[in-house]
Amino acid sequence: MHVFRKLVAVSAAAVVAMASGVTVAQANLTPSVYNTPGGQFSAGRLWNTDCEKYSSNVVRCRTNIWATQISYVKGKFVSKTGWVFNNLSYLPSPRAAWAGNNLARNNDNWNSGGRKWRTECDTATTGRGGCRSYVWSKRISAVKAGSGYRYVNKQEWVFNNLVMFSSPTLPPVLAVPPHILDQSRLSFTGLGPLQRGTKMSDLKTLGYLDYPSECGNDYNETAVLQSRGIDVWHLNTPKATDVMVSKPGIKTVDGAEVGMTYAAVKALYGNAMVKEVKNDLPGGDVPVPAAVVKSGGSELVFLFDYDAASIKDTDIITVIVARKISKDLYYDGC
16 A cells, blocks of 8 residues: 555544644743753754653753763763753742742852852843752863864853742643643644754654664654654655644644544635645546645645545545645655
């Protein structure tokens, strides 16, 4: 079975069994690399965040950044690229919950774990309702020297963590926030960090893809995507070309999702949605009925039961694809 036909058939079964992109803020917090679990892109860099309950009423997130770090090993300076700790963020909680804790009160000289720390709160740097803690650390820096660089050891204050206090306008965060994919909406360009034009190798680094896959010399979606019914295709290029959703739970910017009827989705998009017949592959002779919404050179394609001859109001959406406009529905894979 061709991989696209197989995907739609499986998706239809999943809908029966289970009956952005743009992000959606949780508890008045704008999703960011500091407060939202998952791999993300920000300022041209790769970030990965995990969050957990720190106490009964405090949630803590640990943020790592993909970077090159220099260390001194056996008399030599060695550089290594990988995930490097960036900071801890304690999400909004009542100030009273931090009574007596050096992480949440002004103290420019305290010790913990054999290291020297300082904390500042409610300053121009932290903003009202927050504290930042720094640890005195030794760091190796590269300094320009002629046509090259030389390495020097420096002792300096290094930012370690941020504590945020709740307020009447910023409710406390009592539970671990949803994954970035679960706070994202499917747009014409993709879903959250899964954007068309993104390097597949970067998505692998973020934990969304494996390489090679069981198909051979290609990428395979990890459990993070598989559990959500998300596929990323690259059509023999090094960058993502299509982002596909085949399970309910992920909405488009306008509120459509897998499992809705054509009539319900048509009501959301109005005349912007049109019926169109796609090819099952380039030059293919199997017509595939689809509902399509276009914007510029991009489209959202809504697919139904693969064997349907035409689309009826009661037909169920089984797949939604964000991609460039194309007549063909060819996807490589096995």
